Amino acid sequence: MTLKILAVDDSFTMRGLLEQALHEAGFDVDLAEDGQHGLERLPESDPDVVITDINMPRLDGFGFIEAVRADRKHRGLPILVLTTESAETLKDRARKAGATGWIVKPFDEEKLVAAIRRVAAREI
Amino acid sequence: MTNRESLKAGFFQECEDLLETMSDSLARVELDAADHDAVNALFRAVHSIKGGAGAFGLDALVTFSHAFENLLDDIREDRVAARGEVMQLLYRAGDRMHDLVESEQNEQDPTQWQQQDGEHAALLDAISEACARTGHDDTGSEQAAEEGFVPMPLAIEMPGLPALDAPADDDSSGGHDGDDRWRITFKPLKSLYVLGNDPLPLIRALSTLCPLDVKADLSGLPPLGEMTWDEAYLSWEITPGDDCSAEEIREIFEFVVDDCVLELDRGNAQTPDRPSEKENPSEQIQASPATEALVVQAPGDAATSRGVRGASGQQAPRQSIRVDLDRVDRLINLVGELVISEAMLSQSLSEGGKFRDPAVEGALGQLKQLASELQERIMAIRAQSVKSLFQRMSRIVREAGHATGKEVRLVTDGEATEVDKTVIERLADPLTHMLRNAIDHGIETPETRRVAGKSPQGMVRMTAGHRSGQVIMEIADDGGGIDCDAVLSRAIERGLVSPEASLTTQEIYNLLFEPGFSTAQNVSNLSGRGVGMDVVRSEIQSLGGRVSIDSTLGQGTTVTISLPLTLAVVEGMLVEVAGETLVVPSSALRETMRAEAGMIHRLGPCDLVLSMRGTLIPVFDLGASIGERKMPLDINGMPVLMVETAAGMMIALTVDRILGQREVVIKGLSENYGLVRGIAAATVLGDGRIALIVDVDQLAQNAGIALEDSAARLTA
Numbered sequence: 001m002t003l004k005i006l007a008v009d010d011s012f013t014m015r016g017l018l019e020q021a022l023h024e025a026g027f028d029v030d031l032a033e034d035g036q037h038g039l040e041r042l043p044e045s046d047p048d049v050v051i052t053d054i055n056m057p058r059l060d061g062f063g064f065i066e067a068v069r070a071d072r073k074h075r076g077l078p079i080l081v082l083t084t085e086s087a088e089t090l091k092d093r094a095r096k097a098g099a100t101g102w103i104v105k106p107f108d109e110e111k112l113v114a115a116i117r118r119v120a121a122r123e124i
Numbered sequence: 125m126t127n128r129e130s131l132k133a134g135f136f137q138e139c140e141d142l143l144e145t146m147s148d149s150l151a152r153v154e155l156d157a158a159d160h161d162a163v164n165a166l167f168r169a170v171h172s173i174k175g176g177a178g179a180f181g182l183d184a185l186v187t188f189s190h191a192f193e194n195l196l197d198d199i200r201e202d203r204v205a206a207r208g209e210v211m212q213l214l215y216r217a218g219d220r221m222h223d224l225v226e227s228e229q230n231e232q233d234p235t236q237w238q239q240q241d242g243e244h245a246a247l248l249d250a251i252s253e254a255c256a257r258t259g260h261d262d263t264g265s266e267q268a269a270e271e272g273f274v275p276m277p278l279a280i281e282m283p284g285l286p287a288l289d290a291p292a293d294d295d296s297s298g299g300h301d302g303d304d305r306w307r308i309t310f311k312p313l314k315s316l317y318v319l320g321n322d323p324l325p326l327i328r329a330l331s332t333l334c335p336l337d338v339k340a341d342l343s344g345l346p347p348l349g350e351m352t353w354d355e356a357y358l359s360w361e362i363t364p365g366d367d368c369s370a371e372e373i374r375e376i377f378e379f380v381v382d383d384c385v386l387e388l389d390r391g392n393a394q395t396p397d398r399p400s401e402k403e404n405p406s407e408q409i410q411a412s413p414a415t416e417a418l419v420v421q422a423p424g425d426a427a428t429s430r431g432v433r434g435a436s437g438q439q440a441p442r443q444s445i446r447v448d449l450d451r452v453d454r455l456i457n458l459v460g461e462l463v464i465s466e467a468m469l470s471q472s473l474s475e476g477g478k479f480r481d482p483a484v485e486g487a488l489g490q491l492k493q494l495a496s497e498l499q500e501r502i503m504a505i506r507a508q509s510v511k512s513l514f515q516r517m518s519r520i521v522r523e524a525g526h527a528t529g530k531e532v533r534l535v536t537d538g539e540a541t542e543v544d545k546t547v548i549e550r551l552a553d554p555l556t557h558m559l560r561n562a563i564d565h566g567i568e569t570p571e572t573r574r575v576a577g578k579s580p581q582g583m584v585r586m587t588a589g590h591r592s593g594q595v596i597m598e599i600a601d602d603g604g605g606i607d608c609d610a611v612l613s614r615a616i617e618r619g620l621v622s623p624e625a626s627l628t629t630q631e632i633y634n635l636l637f638e639p640g641f642s643t644a645q646n647v648s649n650l651s652g653r654g655v656g657m658d659v660v661r662s663e664i665q666s667l668g669g670r671v672s673i674d675s676t677l678g679q680g681t682t683v684t685i686s687l688p689l690t691l692a693v694v695e696g697m698l699v700e701v702a703g704e705t706l707v708v709p710s711s712a713l714r715e716t717m718r719a720e721a722g723m724i725h726r727l728g729p730c731d732l733v734l735s736m737r738g739t740l741i742p743v744f745d746l747g748a749s750i751g752e753r754k755m756p757l758d759i760n761g762m763p764v765l766m767v768e769t770a771a772g773m774m775i776a777l778t779v780d781r782i783l784g785q786r787e788v789v790i791k792g793l794s795e796n797y798g799l800v801r802g803i804a805a806a807t808v809l810g811d812g813r814i815a816l817i818v819d820v821d822q823l824a825q826n827a828g829i830a831l832e833d834s835a836a837r838l839t840a
Contacts, residue, residue, distance in 0.1 A: 010168070013135035013176040020127055055168045078320040084175050100320035101379030106178035118329045118376060121322050 003120055004028040006047035008038035008064060009082065010056040014105070018051065018082075021109045027116070035059030039067055042074070049120050050079045051103065054090070062097040069098035078119035082107070135176040136229045137446065140512075142169040143222055147515040150218050153199075157206040166214075167196045173221065177228070185224045191251045192217045198255055213250055219519050220247055306373060309387035311341075311359035316383035323360065330376050334365035359385075449545070452505050459499045460693075460789035466495045467810030503693070507542035510588045510597075513551060514539050520556050521584060524563040531570055531581040532563050541588035543595050547667055547687055551597075554660040558599050558683050559584060561657070566603030566681050576678065578602065591686075594711065600682040606675040608632045615641060633673040637661040665821065668694070668711065686711070694790055696817060697765065698783035698809075701747040705815040706779075707788055707807060708746075712767045712820040714774065716782060719743075719759045732759065734776050741766070743776045749823050750802055750816070769824040777823075790817065802826055 005027045007018040015031050022029045030045040032038035034056040042050075050068070054061035061081055068074045078100040083090050094102060100119050103112055146169040152162035170193050177185035195217070198204040206214060312323055330336060344357040351357070364373065370388060377386055470488055514536045525532035543551075567573075567582035574580050585600045608629060615621045615635045627635075635641055639658040664671045669687035688694060688711060696707035697716070723734045724743075732743040732755075743764070748755040756762070756778070765777045788807035793800060804819035 011172045011175055012138045013131060013179065014172075016131045016134055017179050020131065055171050057165070057168065076317065076320050076322070078322075084171070084178060095319065095382070098319055105175050106181075114329065114375075115379075117332070118325055118379060119321060120325050 002026060002028050003048045003116070003122060004030065004045065005116065006030045006032060006038065006041060006045045006050045007082075008032040008035065008050065008052040008056070008061070010034045010053060014053065014082075018112075021107070021112055025109060025113045025116075035061060035064030035067070038064050042068065048078070048122055049116050050077060051082050051116075052079060053082050054094075062093060065094070065097040065099050076121075078121070080115055080119065132180050133446070135180060136225065138176065139173055139225045139229075142173050143218075143225060144512060144515065145169045146218055146221065147518070148511075150214055151518070153206050153214065154211055157211075160200070163196065163200050163206070167193065167200055170196060170221070173225070182228045185221075185228055188217075188220060188224055188248065191248055191255075192221065194255045195251050204254060210254055213247075213254055215522060216247055217251060219522075220244065222519075305390070306364055306368060306370065307387075307389050308362040308364065308373065309359065309385070309389075310362060310377075311385040312356045312380070313383050313385070314354055314356040316380050317354070317356060319379075319383060321380050321383065323358070326376060326380065327360065327362065330362065330364065330368075330373070333372050333376070334368040336365070337363040447505075452502070456502050456506070459495070459502050460791075461808075463495050463499055463789060464808045464810070464812075466491055468812050471810045499693075503544075504542070506545050508545050508548055509540050509542050510548060511539040513548050513555065514586060514588075516552065517555055517559055517586060520559050521563065524560050528564055529569065530563060530567050532567055533581055533583050534559075535583060535585045536587070537585065538588040541590060541595060543588075543687065547595075550663060550667055551685075551687075554663045554685075555586075555597075555599070557657075557660050559586075562599055562601040562603065562681065562683075566601040566605075568604050572604075595687040597685045597687070598682055600680060602680040605677040605679055606633060606636070606673070606681055607677060611635055630672075633675065636673060637671070668709070670711065693787050694805075694807075694817065695785065695787050697785050698815065699746065699763075699765070699779040700781040700783055701745075701750075701779050702752040704747075704752060705783065705809060705813060706746060706750070707815050707817040708765055708767065708777070709804070709817065709820065710785065712769070714766045714768050717764050717766065719762050719764050719776075719778065721760050724759060734764065736766075739774075741774050741776045743778060744823070746777045746779050746818070746823075749777070749826065750818075767820045767824075769821045773824060775820075775824050788815070788817070 005022050007015060007022065007029060008031075009015050009018065010033055015033075019029050019031060030041060030047060032041045032045075035052070036059040038050070038052060039059070052061045052064055056064075059067070061083075065079050065081070068077065068079060079098065081090065081094045081099045081102040082105060083102060084105045091102065101115055103115050145165055149162045149166035149169065152159050153166065156162070170189050174186055174189035174193060177183075177189060195204065195210075195213070199206050199210075204210055310323065310326075312321075316323075327336070327338060339361040341359045341361060344359060345351070346357065373388065374381075377384070380386075470492065473484065473488065518534045518536070521532055521534040562584050563582070567584070568576070568578075570580035573582065583602050585598070587596075587598045587600075589596055611632050612621070612627065612635070615632075615638070616623050618640060620635060620638050620641060621627065637657045637660070639656065641656065641658070661671050664685055664687070667687055669685055671683065671685045673681065673683050675681040694707070695710040697710060697713055699706050699708060719734065723736065725733050725735060725740070727733050733740040734743050735741075743759065745753070745755045745759070746765075747753045759778050762778045762780070763782050765779060765782075766774060767777060768774050788809075790805045791807055793803065793806050802819055802823045803816045804822075805817045807815050807817060809815050
């Protein structure tokens with residue numbers, strides 16, 4: 001069974017890049033266009049790891065993570081935050097919201113896979 | 125196209141949307157500096173562009189959007205108010221974003237013109253200065269953006285041992301034997317689990333670096349009865365192989381340093397990791413108890429309702445695909461054919477009396493409805509809102525105002541009005557010219573305006589809308605208006621009219637569209653760019669539209685453009701002349717009537733005029749104009765179409781019979797027959813016959829020549 005990743009980003013380009021990189025790394029990929037959409041996709045997608053952007057319309061990354069964590073089922077779901085922002089300030093806010101780790105844009109495929117490897121419960 | 129190239133093309137397409145959102149939000153911020161939704165949308169747009177630009181290595185764009193983003197962040201956090209100079213700065217930054225995206229897209233090297241263009245550097249300076257006033261610390265995040273990630277330094281005290289973050293030392297000592305290997309003590313706190321981390325993948329990830337010796341320490345496990353499900357009891361002793369650097373180890377535990385006790389030691393020295401123990405684990409777990417759910421939900425809902433309330437660009441991003449325009453046009457053509465064959469079918473069925481069969485009638489009605497809906501939908505593919513056009517224009521206004529030293533505000537209305545894509549593209553130049561004219565010649569200097577009792581800031585209002593099957597665009601300024609006397613004397617001076625001519629105000633305004641007319645006493649570098657209003661008019665006409673001017677001295681000028689909704693369909697009057705069916709476009713048609721004896725006046729041997737409401741209108745026979753027959757001598761009782769040329773001249777066209785008004789699909793003739801004077805195009809009627817579509821303006825020109833000939837004959 002390949003790992004399933006749910007990638008949440010409002011940027012069409014970023015979704016495309018993520019999808020390509022994750023596919024090439026051998027993962028199954030689901031995409032969502034913002035936090036709200038991510039929450040809607042989550043039950044059906046049932047991912048092993050979630051990757052989410054922060055700045056998004058409707059529901060931003062922090063709100064999305066908080067909402068995911070609020071559901072008992074997803075307490076242990078690894079959520080990686082995708083961001084261009086300074087890691088310092090972001091880390092605190094993301095941690096408070098319940099993020100597992102972070103990926104800094106622009107990412108390279110190796111770093112992306114390494115980050116997923118460090119949080120995915122199933123072996124990849 | 126490789127995958128990456130197509131993603132890049134997609135990025136630029138997305139940029140168009142983002143730039144649109146950006147311009148949109150800028151306008152909203154200008155209206156209300158406290159509009160946080162707008163500032164957020166603006167921030168997100170710039171941020172998304174930066175993200176994509178980073179992914180494709182478009183450094184100039186990244187650097188600029190980063191600076192822009194900093195300023196927006198200050199505004200977002202209320203450290204800087206988006207007013208006055210800062211607002212101007214935002215606009216300039218927005219314009220520069222447009223330029224940068226464009227040059228990246230055209231694969232020009234933006235650094236090249238940036239070096240020549242001192243303005244770019246000045247703009248970046250101005251932006252960072254605006255930020256600097258608030259003490260915004262740019263350096264940290266700049267580094268983060270450019271280097272990808274700033275590693276968290278672990279403050280580890282290692283008396284007598286090389287510091288952890290001195291990789292050179294690690295490497296040199298890395299080759300030593302067993303005693304010098306790192307020993308890792310890893311004790312997760314329960315917050316580690318709460319945040320979705322797990323020791324297993326971490327250890328597994330570590331094992332990809334080098335072989336590991338892992339021992340689980342079970343000594344912390346309480347008897348089963350005393351165990352709490354969410355408490356962390358286990359810890360691990362890990363001894364990695366000798367080729368593992370502290371740097372690498374640290375990176376593996378990057379996400380969890382605050383949620384565990386991590387001890388890295390070499391040999392026997394104990395090097396406890398800094399923060400972990402101090403932190404109260406119970407504080408950590410607050411991140412996710414169920415009671416938080418309610419709190420969490422609230423901002424989510426608020427964000428959603430904000431999105432709905434806010435203007436466009438706030439909803440979930442639109443998705444689009446790129447389609448070759450040719451394909452759409454082919455589709456439009458085919459649907460046009462479909463509509464025609466539907467009409468043919470329906471006509472032959474009704475002639476054959478088969479309409480009495482309710483099943484046939486019902487099916488045909490459905491086909492008709494589907495065909496017309498299909499046509500409408502396909503036309504809509506070509507339609508675009510004029511928003512992007514308007515947004516481009518706001519920049520023109522800013523630049524023109526800047527160049528002339530006038531204060532001008534652009535107000536737009538009806539941005540959602542949809543117009544054919546080709547029309548939008550071809551409108552950009554004429555609109556630009558008209559706006560520059562309005563600012564250069566229309567709006568007065570702030571001093572003059574003050575003297576005249578007006579607000580020193582001039583206003584140009586640009587509106588678009590649909591009116592009776594046409595797209596109407598207006599550019600209205602509140603400037604000085606058109607001085608008819610000045611225009612007339614200028615026209616006389618230029619030999620465009622004779623000094624004796626008595627012209628109506630409208631005719632005087634129309635002189636502005638004459639080739640070779642320029643009212644500017646001194647051609648400024650702004651509007652005097654070799655493009656006159658005559659070019660504006662011919663461009664609008666070639667789109668099947670018309671343009672007119674209205675003005676009140678001292679109060680301002682309004683230029684109105686009316687355009688067909690689409691270039692593929694025209695609404696016209698079907699008429700019969702000498703056994704031929706012709707179509708006269710409705711856009712030119714003013715009224716229809718029947719010629720009565722009392723109105724007809726003979727002018728020479730074969731020319732006629734109609735007197736109508738006190739004016740004389742030259743009469744032409746449509747059949748004669750296209751060479752089907754000679755001018756009938758007696759037109760009494762014949763139907764007459766009163767048409768207005770783009771130049772504002774009225775002519776009367778006599779026809780044999782008016783068949784009715786309908787929409788026809790335009791089929792170009794020029795590909796097969798070249799330019800036919802007086803005929804714009806052809807169409808296929810319901811019965812399969814071809815009907816020619818009349819070009820009223822060319823007819824009038826032909827007729828005008830004939831008129832001059834006969835006038836010459838008369839005087840001779």
